[in-house]
Amino acid sequence: MVVETCFSSPRTDAFPAGLCVLVVDDDRTWSKILEKMLKKCFYEVTTCCLAREALNLLRERKDGYDIVISDVNMPDMDGFKLLEHVGLEMDLPVIMMSVDGETRRVMKGVQHGACDYLLKPIRMKELRNIWQHVFRKKIHEVRDIESMEGIEIIHMTRSGSELFDDVHFLGGEDTTSGRKRKDADNKHSDKDLGDPSSTKKARVVWTVDLHQKFVKAVNQIGFDKVGPKKILDLMNVPWLTRENVASHLQKYRLYLSRLQKEGGMKNSCIGMKHSDSSTKDSTAGSGLHNSMNVMQDNMSNGSFSFSVNNSCAPNVDLKGHEGDRKGITSGPMAESRGTFSTNIPDPRKDKSSQISSDHSLGLVDSVVNMASFSSFSWNEIPEIQFKQEDEPLQLDDGFNQQSLPGLQHHMLTEYLQPAVSVSLGPSITEKVATSGGIEVKPRCDKYRSNHITHSCPTEAVGESHTQNNQVFEPISTTSSMKSPDIIPNRLTESEFSPRNLNEGVGVEDLQLCWLQGDCYAMNFGLQGFDCTEFNNPAMIPETPFHLYDEPRWGTRLPQLRFWSRNRRDHTRSALVSLGSGTASRSFGLAMRK
Amino acid sequence: MERNPLRRQLQIMRKSLFDQGYLDEQFVQLEELQDDSNPNFVEEVVTLYYRDSARLILNIEQALERKPYNFHKLDAYMHQFKGSSSSIGAKKVKAESTLFREYCKSGNGEGCMRCFQQLKKEYATLRKKLEAYFQVARQAGPMETACRPK
Numbered sequence: 140m141v142v143e144t145c146f147s148s149p150r151t152d153a154f155p156a157g158l159c160v161l162v163v164d165d166d167r168t169w170s171k172i173l174e175k176m177l178k179k180c181f182y183e184v185t186t187c188c189l190a191r192e193a194l195n196l197l198r199e200r201k202d203g204y205d206i207v208i209s210d211v212n213m214p215d216m217d218g219f220k221l222l223e224h225v226g227l228e229m230d231l232p233v234i235m236m237s238v239d240g241e242t243r244r245v246m247k248g249v250q251h252g253a254c255d256y257l258l259k260p261i262r263m264k265e266l267r268n269i270w271q272h273v274f275r276k277k278i279h280e281v282r283d284i285e286s287m288e289g290i291e292i293i294h295m296t297r298s299g300s301e302l303f304d305d306v307h308f309l310g311g312e313d314t315t316s317g318r319k320r321k322d323a324d325n326k327h328s329d330k331d332l333g334d335p336s337s338t339k340k341a342r343v344v345w346t347v348d349l350h351q352k353f354v355k356a357v358n359q360i361g362f363d364k365v366g367p368k369k370i371l372d373l374m375n376v377p378w379l380t381r382e383n384v385a386s387h388l389q390k391y392r393l394y395l396s397r398l399q400k401e402g403g404m405k406n407s408c409i410g411m412k413h414s415d416s417s418t419k420d421s422t423a424g425s426g427l428h429n430s431m432n433v434m435q436d437n438m439s440n441g442s443f444s445f446s447v448n449n450s451c452a453p454n455v456d457l458k459g460h461e462g463d464r465k466g467i468t469s470g471p472m473a474e475s476r477g478t479f480s481t482n483i484p485d486p487r488k489d490k491s492s493q494i495s496s497d498h499s500l501g502l503v504d505s506v507v508n509m510a511s512f513s514s515f516s517w518n519e520i521p522e523i524q525f526k527q528e529d530e531p532l533q534l535d536d537g538f539n540q541q542s543l544p545g546l547q548h549h550m551l552t553e554y555l556q557p558a559v560s561v562s563l564g565p566s567i568t569e570k571v572a573t574s575g576g577i578e579v580k581p582r583c584d585k586y587r588s589n590h591i592t593h594s595c596p597t598e599a600v601g602e603s604h605t606q607n608n609q610v611f612e613p614i615s616t617t618s619s620m621k622s623p624d625i626i627p628n629r630l631t632e633s634e635f636s637p638r639n640l641n642e643g644v645g646v647e648d649l650q651l652c653w654l655q656g657d658c659y660a661m662n663f664g665l666q667g668f669d670c671t672e673f674n675n676p677a678m679i680p681e682t683p684f685h686l687y688d689e690p691r692w693g694t695r696l697p698q699l700r701f702w703s704r705n706r707r708d709h710t711r712s713a714l715v716s717l718g719s720g721t722a723s724r725s726f727g728l729a730m731r732k
Numbered sequence: 733m734e735r736n737p738l739r740r741q742l743q744i745m746r747k748s749l750f751d752q753g754y755l756d757e758q759f760v761q762l763e764e765l766q767d768d769s770n771p772n773f774v775e776e777v778v779t780l781y782y783r784d785s786a787r788l789i790l791n792i793e794q795a796l797e798r799k800p801y802n803f804h805k806l807d808a809y810m811h812q813f814k815g816s817s818s819s820i821g822a823k824k825v826k827a828e829s830t831l832f833r834e835y836c837k838s839g840n841g842e843g844c845m846r847c848f849q850q851l852k853k854e855y856a857t858l859r860k861k862l863e864a865y866f867q868v869a870r871q872a873g874p875m876e877t878a879c880r881p882k
Contacts, residue, residue: 166812168781168819175765175773212811238815260758260818263765 155270156181163193163209163221164236169259173208176266190216197229204231205273208257211237211244219251223385226252227367230280230389232272236261250382280393287394293347343383352376353387738872745865754858758821775866781820782859788813789852796845806844807836824854 160182164170170186177184185204187193190213197204207225211218222233235248238259248256254272257265345353356373357365367385374384749755759774766773792809795802814829828851835843 166816166819167784168777168816171777171780172762172765172819175770179765210815212808212815238818239811259815260761260821263761 153181155273158182158206158270158273159204160184160269161193161196161204161207162186163188163190163207163213165189165210165212165214169210173261173266176261176263179263180267182270189213190218190221193221194224194228197225197231201229204229206232206234206269208234208236208269211235211239211248219247222248222251222253223367223382227385227389227392230276230393232276234269234272252382252386283390284394284397287390288398290345290347290350291394343379343387345387349374349376349379350387353384353391357388357391736872738868742865742868742872745861745868749861749865753823754861756821756823756826758818760821762820772870775869778820778862778866781816781822785813785816785855788816789855792848796848799841801841801844803836803839803841803844807833810836822855822858825851825858828854 160177162170162173162177162184164173164186165188167188170188174184174186185196187196193207193209209218209221213221218235222235225231225233232254233252234255234257235253236257236259237244240258245256352374353370356370359373360369365388367381367388370388371379371381371384762774762777788809792806792813795806795809810829810832814826817825817829828847832844832847832851835847
């Protein structure tokens, strides 16, 4: 678990001793008692009588507190409201207290995000264990960030084709497993698997589409002024509740701050880009998204085995591939992290060969090769086992071993060349090589680069280049990837090792190649992500998918939807279906060439 | 059995408070919190309670003078009072608070009034007893450990 903030401070040595608790209670008697009790637990206590005062204290010292204990009845503000504020702005665990133990109230507390609800009179033993909430949150925070990254990646790669819409099927194990995609255009099916109105307490699944809307709304409002209500209003998703948005915003903030910290990712990029992208085209999504889409298109045939999800990584069976390599995992199959992060393998890990083939292929492969790809290992998507043989190396024929951390690369490249199935066995590689076009720059060592490089499938392989361009054309239009910003930087690096088939394409080129239009989102999208950031599966578009229940990419490739349906069954047929639709567009084009 | 007469007296007083239902487990919790760094912790808390709750009692009283009764408001005040009373383990007082709230919910003004009178009585009685108790406690010196009532 990543221990941050207080955990890393000196006082954490004796954790849970030294835990910083903020007690908010207008009853002075209780404040005094709680203070004493908490001190007995060796926690550091600060008390205040007003909710507003509490918020001020929290804002002043962002990392100054680990947990907040608040009474439900405060004179200046409803305790539940305070709870929400704290959750949103500071994302700290909040414990509610009250003398009233009515189930309804307790339920309300939990609904608003309280991690516990204590009844007064409170016992020492209850307070002794509050550190668990802090600990738990830290763990989840890490996971959420990864997930968020995953989503972001997906967004990025989502270009044009909505191919990846179905990606979620790949990754979406938990939520989507087996769910049939209803309808391609069902972008709004982002919601939970069930429907928003489903009776069971639906847990909102933040599909790529939904997240895009969210990001778009956030950007419209202005990140600083954002608030769940405003976002909700802008998003205009009827079934979404304010609480859903609030908690998602919380995660998003965490995610962004983490990105900032890590420095690599351009947070703004991502965030903004997303919005941009999303605005552009519903399907287009940003970068990742697009690229994914594009790839999808390309991949139309074959097994798109993205199986991004950690778990789900259904081994994408890329049919056609010889062997089933474990697919993605060959490389850095990242541990599929939970939720979001899915399985984006850590591109970095395998910079070379392995990765390339795996990773980049990962998604890309799967996508691209549908047929040939066997191992789609986005990066480390452990799951994604693209059953490929270890072609990764082979891919290297031309591909950079870098292997795009994200599939993106592959995707993009793959798109170009359906044959690119870079990862697939020897045959594949050949194909790749020949097909040129396939960007497959496996070099995924850095996602970034990968993305970028891949994006320019055009460069790849000689004529494929042209083809690619062409191919991309259509894709770009559809995908409208717009994450130019994201990519640009990365591309310039020489990530694109010449080794790639598609080599030669500079980042910029890539961009160009691919998207003649905006498709470049494909890679770019990823870029934005800063692959480095995502060591994880995040890159893999699929990853988040598992979270999503519905085809996010919906509209574009209806056929793709199929994927989600049969996650485990990434068979060619599925891919084929892909091909029929838009997928064939890109893919087909490439093929044509 | 406590040798020191004062201590013994204290023990008897304490026991009776529990036996007669004036105090509950929460009081013991307070005693357990008392330590060398806060040797008079329990007394401080009780004093604080009486000071703050006096205001609440006054509010309720005033609210009961205005007819028709605003039950919602009365309930809110009493909710606060109940919370406060729970902090020192004032068992009887707490019980009366709960009853008062029930009357509020059912809109029984008469019941509220009667209940409140009873509540004030219990509140005053407890205060006297605790004051006497602390007086002896101060004289007796620090107790070793809190012991649970039988």
